Amino acid sequence: MKIRVTKIALLRILIIVLVLLIAALLAAILMRNSTAAPKPTPTSAPTVNPFTTAPPTEVPTAVPTPAATPTPAPTADYAARRAEILLVNLYHRLADDYLPGDLVTVVNYITADSIRSRSGDTMIDRTTAAAANRMFEAAARDGVYGFVLTTAYRPKEFQQTLYSAEDRPVNDQGYYMVVPPFASEHRTGLAFDITNEEMVNKPDSLLDAFGQSGQGRWLAEHCWEYGFIIRYPVGKEEITRISYEPWHLRYVGVEHAMAIRASGECLEEYLGEVEPA
Ligand SMILES: [Zn+2]
Secondary structure, three states: OOOHHHHHHHHHHHHHHHHHHHHHHHHHHHHEEEEEEEEEOOOOOOOOOOOOOOOOOOOOOOOOOOOOOOOOOOOOOOOHHHHHHHOOOOOOOOOOOOOOOEEEEEHHHHOOEEEOOOOOOOOOEEEHHHHHHHHHHHHHHHHHOOEEEEOOOOHHHHHHHHHHHHOOEEOOOOOOOOOHHOOOOHHOOOOEEEEEEEOOOOOOOOOOOHHHHHHHHHHHHHHHHHHHEEEEEEOOOHHHOOOOOOEEEEOOOOOHHHHHHOOOOOOHOOOOOOOOO
16 A cells, blocks of 8 residues: 555656656747847838939959960961962072963063063063053053063073073172072063163163152052062062062962052061071
């Protein structure tokens, strides 16, 4: 009996303890909730006043771009140019047996009133002749007459004779005044030498002074429009290795001639074929 009572008492105590524990637990939970940071009352979203100007939007800071890779200057399509323009100089030699394709007689194909050929049998490339005739017809329309064509095509043997006759084909600066046959554009028929009636009968009919004559100035201004370039310009002797020749015109076609004029380059530069000094 005594034990039983004790058992019941123990059970009661356990129940009380349990109830107390549960109460304590509940109290702890309640306490925790009450000490927690009060939830912010939701503030109403700021109403946008349509009549006020919008606040300045923040300028997004520029995203730092990776170091810019230098854009290479547009490279000229030298290969395409070389495919269209025959380069003949001291470093780009004509083959010993080179012969031009399509030669015609100057007097039959360059018939403009502003020009005559010094020799009746001078030959020239056909396309070059047609372009030259258009050019000298334009000169006549501008009132510029008195051109004299001294030579155009020269066979290898003739160029060799000219070269061999020079005691000093190279001047004091090291620039050629007459080139050996392998380096002469005259063998191609694409080039010709031009002077005027005033100079043609002088001992040397091809003079720097031609560049300052009316005819020389007209050519320097207009030859490009007809596909010709002043092949050995002043200031480019270090590259061409040939002294200034205002009288030597070379046909390259209108597109290339205009591009060369605009670039201020000589032909070697235009073709990307400048030899290291
Ligand atoms: Zn020449």
